[in-house]
Amino acid sequence: MKKLIKWIAAVAMTAALTSGLTSCSKSDTDTSSTSGDGGDAKVAVVISTLNNPWFVVLAETARDHAQELGYEATIFDSQNDPATEASHYENIISSGYKAILFNPTDADGSIANVRKAKEAGIPVFCMDREINATDAATSQILSDNYSGCVALGQYFVKQVGDTGTYVELLGLVGDNNTWNRSKGFHSVVDRYPGLKMVAQQSADFDRAKALEVLESILQANPDIDAVFCGNDAMAMGAYQALVSAGKADKVKVFGFDGADDVVKLIAEGKIVATGMQFPKVMAQTAAESADKYIKGEREFPQKTPVAVELVNRDNVEDFGDYGRK
Amino acid sequence: MSTSEPTLKSRLLRWCGGMAGVCVLLYLLPLFNIVPLKEARKQSAAAAFNAASYVKTFWNDKLTKGGPKAVDAGELIDAFNKDRGDAAERYGHRLGLSSSASFFVSGSGSISSVDKGTIEITLKEGGTVTIDTGPVFGNAIRDGSGLLDVSKFPNSQDFNALSSEINRRVEESVFPSIREKATVGASVRFVGGVEITDSDTIPPLNLVPVVIDFP
Numbered sequence: 001m002k003k004l005i006k007w008i009a010a011v012a013m014t015a016a017l018t019s020g021l022t023s024c025s026k027s028d029t030d031t032s033s034t035s036g037d038g039g040d041a042k043v044a045v046v047i048s049t050l051n052n053p054w055f056v057v058l059a060e061t062a063r064d065h066a067q068e069l070g071y072e073a074t075i076f077d078s079q080n081d082p083a084t085e086a087s088h089y090e091n092i093i094s095s096g097y098k099a100i101l102f103n104p105t106d107a108d109g110s111i112a113n114v115r116k117a118k119e120a121g122i123p124v125f126c127m128d129r130e131i132n133a134t135d136a137a138t139s140q141i142l143s144d145n146y147s148g149c150v151a152l153g154q155y156f157v158k159q160v161g162d163t164g165t166y167v168e169l170l171g172l173v174g175d176n177n178t179w180n181r182s183k184g185f186h187s188v189v190d191r192y193p194g195l196k197m198v199a200q201q202s203a204d205f206d207r208a209k210a211l212e213v214l215e216s217i218l219q220a221n222p223d224i225d226a227v228f229c230g231n232d233a234m235a236m237g238a239y240q241a242l243v244s245a246g247k248a249d250k251v252k253v254f255g256f257d258g259a260d261d262v263v264k265l266i267a268e269g270k271i272v273a274t275g276m277q278f279p280k281v282m283a284q285t286a287a288e289s290a291d292k293y294i295k296g297e298r299e300f301p302q303k304t305p306v307a308v309e310l311v312n313r314d315n316v317e318d319f320g321d322y323g324r325k
Numbered sequence: 326m327s328t329s330e331p332t333l334k335s336r337l338l339r340w341c342g343g344m345a346g347v348c349v350l351l352y353l354l355p356l357f358n359i360v361p362l363k364e365a366r367k368q369s370a371a372a373a374f375n376a377a378s379y380v381k382t383f384w385n386d387k388l389t390k391g392g393p394k395a396v397d398a399g400e401l402i403d404a405f406n407k408d409r410g411d412a413a414e415r416y417g418h419r420l421g422l423s424s425s426a427s428f429f430v431s432g433s434g435s436i437s438s439v440d441k442g443t444i445e446i447t448l449k450e451g452g453t454v455t456i457d458t459g460p461v462f463g464n465a466i467r468d469g470s471g472l473l474d475v476s477k478f479p480n481s482q483d484f485n486a487l488s489s490e491i492n493r494r495v496e497e498s499v500f501p502s503i504r505e506k507a508t509v510g511a512s513v514r515f516v517g518g519v520e521i522t523d524s525d526t527i528p529p530l531n532l533v534p535v536v537i538d539f540p
């Protein structure tokens with residue numbers, strides 16, 4: 001009797017294992033053999049925040065381009081919260097998405113999510129922000145923030161001169177872009193000992209926070225000559241704070257991103273300069289790479305830096321709509 | 326009663342043996358380690374990328390000894406005048422989707438002018454090269470050498486730190502001899518990096534020197 005029970009159990013286990021293996025191999029085949037025109041394949045666009053027009057452009061361009069390539073594309077807003085981002089990844093992995101176009105919330109904190117997707121056979125293409133790993137994402141398409149801010153730093157010295165005081169508003173401290181921008185800027189400006197930074201504070205890439213932070217800094221430092229902001233949302237907030245304080249025509253504001261509202265203010269002579277990133281180029285490149293991956297290509301450069309161009313009053317007419325006209 | 330006593334004992338023994346086994350396992354494979362804060366800081370500093378030491382080795386072993394293949398400055402100017410796209414592709418390196426190309430160049434000529442912060446060299450075969458001897462910015466040498474790949478650096482801050490360190494080295498080890506020996510008419514040989522944006526007009530080539538000799 002015991003022998004019979006053992007035999008039945010063995011047969012049942014073998015059957016279960018065989019069916020499991022079959023379904024695994026079926027799912028692997030599905031991933032690699034999805035038709036290139038997308039069919040009903042789904043692509044996820046996971047964005048750090050949609051509370052900033054620049055990221056809205058990045059997200060919508062990625063989604064629209066994926067749709068043009070024949071995929072069903074959905075945007076997930078991480079609201080600058082790594083926990084929300086992790087929960088999006090859980091949903092995406094269990095919902096059969098074929099690729100993720102990803103703008104991470106944190107260079108270190110987001111690595112685990114990318115690895116989970118990789119283990120599930122879903123390729124991840126980072127856009128604009130990098131993760132601190134070269135073996136997790138399939139490819140990373142990133143703004144060359146450092147070089148962009150070297151150019152911006154050189155222009156800053158030309159405009160402000162080699163003596164004066166300034167404030168720096170940093171972005172999210174966990175994001176590499178924050179430090180690549182800051183370091184590129186300081187690699188130039190710190191060479192001029194007459195230029196003194198009187199305050200350096202994070203405003204999280206956020207317009208409202210930048211307004212609040214600069215208002216507070218201006219109380220202790222009312223006579224600054226310039227403000228360097230790690231993105232254009234903060235530049236807009238800083239400019240608003242200066243308008244409220246009646247100092248907008250005395251203090252030179254520099255941003256970074258190439259957001260439309262800042263480009264317009266540069267044309268009006270209210271903001272001095274920004275670095276034009278190309279969110280549409282990055283989003284399109286990421287979507288095209290995902291399409292190629294789904295079609296079977298496997299060779300991608302791990303990192304593709306995208307040039308950042310200086311926008312000032314002399315060349316502002318060449319720029320608009322988040323890129324060159 | 327007499328039969329339950331040995332069972333209890335043996336159970337107790339088994340339980341003790343099991344606990345001992347778990348203790349040994351936890352000792353060999355601890356679930357967590359407690360590291361003093363000071364030690365943790367030391368470990369993280371040791372793991373941090375050291376751009377100065379990386380560049381020292383790169384400069385001594387790669388750039389100045391044999392070095393990357395350099396294109397002749399006159400040949401590069403000619404190639405640019407014929408077809409700048411082709412010249413960039415044949416001789417240059419582009420970093421990702423970049424609007425500039427970087428080159429590693431060599432050449433010789435004579436100094437035609439020395440101004441505050443800039444010297445100009447007239448090449449033997451014609452054409453001019455300038456060297457700005459003030460603060461050095463940009464990635465002309467890092468990218469022009471073609472030897473460093475951004476994809477090999479998990480954190481791009483480390484890759485960018487290389488440019489700062491290379492530029493600092495140029496200022497400290499190459500510029501002093503230029504300031505000391507550069508006079509109009511002096512013969513000069515050079516090797517270095519050049520970065521040309523797609524909208525630049527050349528000549529002159531603006532050189533960031535790795536080597537400069539006054540034979």
